[in-house]
Amino acid sequence: MKKIVPVLAAFILSTASQAQKKLTVIANKPVAEIAPTMWGIFFEDINFGADGGLYAEMVKNRSFEFPMPMSGWQEIRRNKAQGQTVVENRGRDGDANRRYATLTVDTQDGGYGLSNEGFRGMGFHKGEEYLFSVNAKAVNGGKIKLRVEAVNAAGKPIGEGVIENISGSDWQTYQVSLMTTDSAMKGRLNVWLEGTGTVQADMLSLFPKATWKNRKGGLRKDLVQWLADMKPGFIRFPGGCIVEGRDLSTRYQWKATVGPAELRPTVINRWNTEMRNRLAPDYFQSFGLGFYEYFLLSEDVGAEPLPILNCGMACQFNSAEVVAMDELDTYLQDALDLIEFATGSTDTKWGKLRADMGHPAPFNMKYLGVGNENWGPQYIERLKVFTKAIKEKYPSIQLVGSTGTDPDFKPFNQEGFEYLDNELRGMKIDIIDEHFYRSPEWFATNAARYDTYDRKGPKIFAGEYAAHTKTGVSGARMNNWQSALAEAAFMTGLERNADVVTMASYAPLFAHTDAWQWAPDMIWFDNLRSYGTPNYYVQKLFSLNKGTHVLSVLNQGAILNGKDSLYASAVLDKNKKSIIIKVVNAAATPSTISLDLQGAKTLKNEVIMEVLATNDKQAVNSLNAPTVVYPVKQTINSKEKSISVQPLSFNVITIPIQ
Numbered sequence: 235m236k237k238i239v240p241v242l243a244a245f246i247l248s249t250a251s252q253a254q255k256k257l258t259v260i261a262n263k264p265v266a267e268i269a270p271t272m273w274g275i276f277f278e279d280i281n282f283g284a285d286g287g288l289y290a291e292m293v294k295n296r297s298f299e300f301p302m303p304m305s306g307w308q309e310i311r312r313n314k315a316q317g318q319t320v321v322e323n324r325g326r327d328g329d330a331n332r333r334y335a336t337l338t339v340d341t342q343d344g345g346y347g348l349s350n351e352g353f354r355g356m357g358f359h360k361g362e363e364y365l366f367s368v369n370a371k372a373v374n375g376g377k378i379k380l381r382v383e384a385v386n387a388a389g390k391p392i393g394e395g396v397i398e399n400i401s402g403s404d405w406q407t408y409q410v411s412l413m414t415t416d417s418a419m420k421g422r423l424n425v426w427l428e429g430t431g432t433v434q435a436d437m438l439s440l441f442p443k444a445t446w447k448n449r450k451g452g453l454r455k456d457l458v459q460w461l462a463d464m465k466p467g468f469i470r471f472p473g474g475c476i477v478e479g480r481d482l483s484t485r486y487q488w489k490a491t492v493g494p495a496e497l498r499p500t501v502i503n504r505w506n507t508e509m510r511n512r513l514a515p516d517y518f519q520s521f522g523l524g525f526y527e528y529f530l531l532s533e534d535v536g537a538e539p540l541p542i543l544n545c546g547m548a549c550q551f552n553s554a555e556v557v558a559m560d561e562l563d564t565y566l567q568d569a570l571d572l573i574e575f576a577t578g579s580t581d582t583k584w585g586k587l588r589a590d591m592g593h594p595a596p597f598n599m600k601y602l603g604v605g606n607e608n609w610g611p612q613y614i615e616r617l618k619v620f621t622k623a624i625k626e627k628y629p630s631i632q633l634v635g636s637t638g639t640d641p642d643f644k645p646f647n648q649e650g651f652e653y654l655d656n657e658l659r660g661m662k663i664d665i666i667d668e669h670f671y672r673s674p675e676w677f678a679t680n681a682a683r684y685d686t687y688d689r690k691g692p693k694i695f696a697g698e699y700a701a702h703t704k705t706g707v708s709g710a711r712m713n714n715w716q717s718a719l720a721e722a723a724f725m726t727g728l729e730r731n732a733d734v735v736t737m738a739s740y741a742p743l744f745a746h747t748d749a750w751q752w753a754p755d756m757i758w759f760d761n762l763r764s765y766g767t768p769n770y771y772v773q774k775l776f777s778l779n780k781g782t783h784v785l786s787v788l789n790q791g792a793i794l795n796g797k798d799s800l801y802a803s804a805v806l807d808k809n810k811k812s813i814i815i816k817v818v819n820a821a822a823t824p825s826t827i828s829l830d831l832q833g834a835k836t837l838k839n840e841v842i843m844e845v846l847a848t849n850d851k852q853a854v855n856s857l858n859a860p861t862v863v864y865p866v867k868q869t870i871n872s873k874e875k876s877i878s879v880q881p882l883s884f885n886v887i888t889i890p891i892q
């Protein structure tokens with residue numbers, strides 16, 4: 235590392251009447267390197283995060299595979315038109331796509347059809363193009379014309395496309411695009427049939443043309459943009475409890491999520507029934523967003539992919555079903571094959587599939603999680619089998635092990651966190667995953683949690699955390715400033731301990747305002763709009779100001795960790811040649827701080843300060859008011875030596891150095 239010339243630079247952050255607190259930043263003695271993975275993203279299909287959210291498909295139950303085959307669909311007819319729909323089942327065991335609709339009509343005016351309600355409605359933007367497609371064939375020489383309509387909540391057409399003739403007797407994909415003349419939040423898709431005869435239809439699908447990177451059948455672009463803007467160090471996928479399943483039959487199986495979309499099975503989403511007061515009977519996984527798409531997304535946003543796989547255990551809060559030890563091979567093989575899928579050459583079976591799907595170059599996979607929130611000796615027993623086999627074949631893959639749901643959770647009187655932590659350390663696992671869903675007070679008083687961790691043991695992944703407030707406990711209101719500020723205080727502790735904590739992610743990530751099961755969540759959306767919560771902006775500010783090395787920042791020789799409700803951490807960014815100091819003021823009064831940078835020569839008379847603040851702890855962002863809590867950037871002339879640190883504020887101070 236380049237030697238930094240020791241020069242004393244002093245900035246006074248003050249208002250005259252306030253007592254001063256002096257912060258000394260030891261700029262010429264970096265304490266540790268900061269892993270590029272430090273701040274990342276946890277993704278799970280919860281709260282309609284994938285189907286109905288990130289995955290831009292607008293048709294719900296597009297191939298009639300929900301247990302109630304017509305879920306989301308209804309027959310529509312005008313002028314007593316003749317027509318009927320029967321859902322048929324190919325009856326082939328193990329077939330992912332067994333069902334299709336057989337529609338028989340006798341209607342020259344196109345008065346019979348099917349209508350789909352979408353995911354709590356369909357969102358149409360005015361003047362945009364939408365792509366409809368269907369796999370279809372004619373039966374017994376039928377000739378049918380399809381008129382495809384986007385309609386608003388009142389049923390008024392706002393876009394139309396026509397497929398002139400479905401007459402081929404083989405399954406074939408037909409497509410048409412619609413341009414919308416108006417917007418609709420709770421629209422629907424109508425598919426009208428005109429003619430006489432029978433057609434069979436499957437995979438009726440509607441996507442906006444403008445998806446993320448304009449990929450056909452891709453992801454909702456506004457939602458990916460939030461993630462890209464964070465420049466995340468990693469993306470953990472696909473969860474969360476969804477990895478475990480309520481029982482083993484509904485666990486997440488990555489192999490079922492790759493290959494052609496129509497051959498991916500439909501599986502119940504565990505959040506369908508999990509929350510009794512937020513039941514979501516129409517919540518299923520289409521796996522249109524599957525492992526290939528997760529890897530691609532990680533690549534797109536420059537994040538390390540971090541897949542988590544089932545270790546042979548279903549959720550221990552639900553069925554607690556475990557696979558017999560002598561039957562673990564399938565699960566283990568899934569892990570080995572996944573590594574081949576992501577990293578293997580195109581000559582290998584799974585590497586070839588990756589290439590066939592459009593990505594001959596390997597995905598840059600370095601990390602793999604085995605099990606989510608699993609516990610007990612059953613977990614350790616299984617994890618050991620995975621660890622041995624994976625390390626033998628792929629020694630460079632970094633493995634992540636679970637310590638259950640929370641450090642204080644005693645799982646049904648079994649040994650909890652301490653047992654797991656000891657076992658994982660005994661096994662010399664690479665990375666230990668810890669989860670915290672706690673009160674803001676807990677976060678504020680636990681910022682020193684990692685100060686005493688073993689510096690030579692496994693690295694820590696704070697894999698899921700969020701401050702849960704006790705007030706305003708419904709949905710998006712829980713993402714208030716109080717929770718975000720407490721997380722910021724805690725994160726100064728993570729940053730200060732970046733030699734041990736190498737990954738951290740807020741959870742959950744996404745929530746649909748009309749279809750959530752769990753709150754708080756980082757990013758909320760409806761069918762047309764989305765917004766970042768105060769918690770999002772805290773995450774983003776840490777991530778964009780990650781730095782390359784941790785610096786010591788001391789007040790009277792001690793870490794500033796809650797004294798007078800102040801928290802501080804500092805980093806050096808070698809590449810951007812700057813020192814970045816993060817200060818949280820959790821008090822309702824302003825604070826006065828003087829800053830000494832020891833061993834750094836400042837470059838310009840300019841300090842950039844980004845401030846996230848409001849006097850109202852209950853303040854939230856919303857779809858209609860998305861920037862109530864929003865970072866404000868100021869440029870300060872350092873000659874003035876005066877910067878104001880507001881009450882209830884999170885401040886990121888960037889000082890360019892030579």
Ligand code: AHR
Binds near residue numbers: 278474
């Ligand atoms: O983030 C929501 C859930 O919280 C995750 O699925 C699970 O891992 C944790 O209990």
